Amino acid sequence: MTLTFNQTSYSNLLAEISPKVIETELEYDRALAIAEKLTFDRNKTPEERAIYQLLVMLIEAYETKHYPMPTSTPQEVLLHILEASGIDRSDLVGKLGSSEEVSGIIEGKRAISQAQARVLGDMFKVSPNLFV
Template sequence: MTLTFNHVVYRDLIAEFSPKVIETEEEYDRALAVVEQLTFAKARSPEEGALHKLLVTLIEAYEAQHYPMDESQPYEILQHVMESTGTRQADLVGVIGSSEVVSEVINGKRSISKVQAKALGEYFKVSPSLFT
């Protein structure tokens, strides 16, 4: 059975939540609460899914303006992935090179090559693009 999008139901949801460009922390908190509720809904309707997508877009725009994130360097991402997975420097010896190469890569003294990025992606089971 394919669920169809009901514009009347969607209009009612829009009327209930009145989504608009988020300009204050209070509006941001309210949008986050609704998104959280919709995210964990057991059976989200297509209309609720559309509202969820709209609110996430508005939240992302607000966060980009008010909570900008600096772009991480590939070696910083590697450090984070290693820390979160409990990987030691010695574990990467042979994966991306000698212990000296591994140390230089992890400390940002040597850039990560495409071959090393691919090997790291396979090792950590993530996209190699994280490391480029």
Template sequence: MTVTLNKLEYGALLVDIQPKVITTEEENDRALSIVENLLAEEKLSPEKEQILRLLVSLIEKFEDQHYQLAASTPHSTLIHLMEERELRQTDLVGIIGSRGVVSEVVNGKRPISKAQAKSLGSFFSVDPSLFVNW
């Protein structure tokens, strides 16, 4: 389905917003602010929807080039999931082993075994391979 845009409304939005290739943090922050404002609106016109899509593409391109994510390790994945769900080490006792084993795994003193990876994958409802070094 092709959406027909009101050229006057779309043109007015382009003049007001002046989207362009993002090259600085300030430009990225400005684009993010506009996106947030658009997302806060209950119903976007087709013209605003197109502007939103354009800005998101520009932001993604900038962030892909400037924010390289470090490769995640099994340990950092575990810590992240625990923090995200506000879990403590005691919550993993019985899932991946005794209190001592859990402490060693969580503190990075012991690698996560394949059996523990399966248990963690099931517990967190994620792919167990996230917890295995390749």
């Protein structure tokens, strides 16, 4: 059974929810509450899915502006992955170079080369771009 998009139903949802650019914390909290409710609704109509996607875009725009994520250095990413995986930095010796080279990378004194980034990407099954 294919559900068709009902413009009247969508218009009614738009009028009820009144989505708009989020400018305040109160509007942000309201949009989050509505989006959360829709997130867990397993039987969303096509119109509800469209409203949900719109709310998510508005929420993401607000969060990007008001809660920017700090960027991590390649060394911070490497340290996090090492800690999370339980792998010791000594396990990188030989794969990335000498112990001095690995120490320089870990301490942020030496950049990770493209070749080393590929090795780390393969080793941790992640994009090498995380390390450059």
